[in-house]
Amino acid sequence: MKKGILSKGLLAITAIAAMGAIAIHQAGSAKEAKSATLTPAAFITKMTPDVKSVANSYKLYPSVMMAQAALESSWGNSTLSTTANNYFGIKGSYNGQSVTMQTAEYDSNGQLYYTDAVFKKYPSIKASMTDNAQLLRNGPGFSATYYSGTWRENTATYEDAANALTGTYATAPTYGASLITLIQSYNLDALDTVTYDTAKYYSAAGSETATLGANYSKYMLYNHVKGTNSNEVKTDWKTVNGAPGQKVWMDMRGVKTASNTTWYRIRFSSAKSAKKYWVYSKALSLPTTTYTSGKTNVKINHAVNYQLHNHAYNSDYLSKKIGMSADLKASTYVTDNIATVNNNGAQTTWYRIAIDGKTKAWIAAKGIQTTYAKVKYTNTSKKAKLSSVYSKYVL
Structure with missing residues (x-):
């Protein structure tokens, strides 16, 4: 399933980087080549953030994606890449956007001819990378595993993934070898080193609840906190029949170290044996x-x-049991904080008490009896002025 060959650029893809650029089937006309402005180094710098983000998200090799983009777009200097952010020569339209360009094709007799073709126009580099990654991950319509030889879990090296594109993605017998030469010439395999995010986890009782927020579908379900594990798997909301206001149970909170973002492990049943998913906090409507x-x-x-x-209990921190009130030896304790939790109209009050010099615990209002200081009141009609420090106090 190769997508098309841009105007008069059908040159051997084996003519590789010794000249600082690649002569490829999307290099375009001589006029286009003269207007080229990106060097390989500049191209790599420009593309690296989106290439790494997308390739790692789809469990592909960033080195192979970068090499493909360089090969297919002549280091980002092809007309298609500069005018449409199309770095892979993919035909069709993207969200209704397209450009028409002359391409070189072969007929059934192997003869070269030129024709106009419609190519996808992308709003960004990342959109182009993502569209190509989805093609490799999902395959063409006739086979979902057509490009499975490029998947990281099915390969030992980037060479395996690059060679898997020969005869599938491109018919040129040297396509994979050309990608490998590029990767080795520009040390693109350095892009394949994956650094995972770290997170701190807080376990909870598992009975606290929230609901799916109005914009829950903007986010995905994961088997791990996103970006923290190589075995990350996404789950679509359709799988769990997600809907705004749907009740979920939470049993763990995770906070990503670098971004300080909060994630919750949820399930769609009160049964603690139910399947669990991780979701970004903004997908939930929390108490x-x-x-x-x-x-x-x-x-x-x-x-x-x-x-x-x-x-x-049921605050956004989530909570777990650390003891029972029957274990408390004293009859009176000092509380320094009161929490009022509103969970869809159901309101509960909790008191934080100091058990000893190191331990503090929260107890429900029903578990305590509040004592108040006795005050003696005297009628007076005197006038007074607010002091300069009045704002330190409340009425």
């Missing part, structure tokens, strides 16, 4: 929690036995 700081004394209601948690 709202209001915190009020200030010290006061609370008396433990020892007539009942309530769980102690490391966070207010």
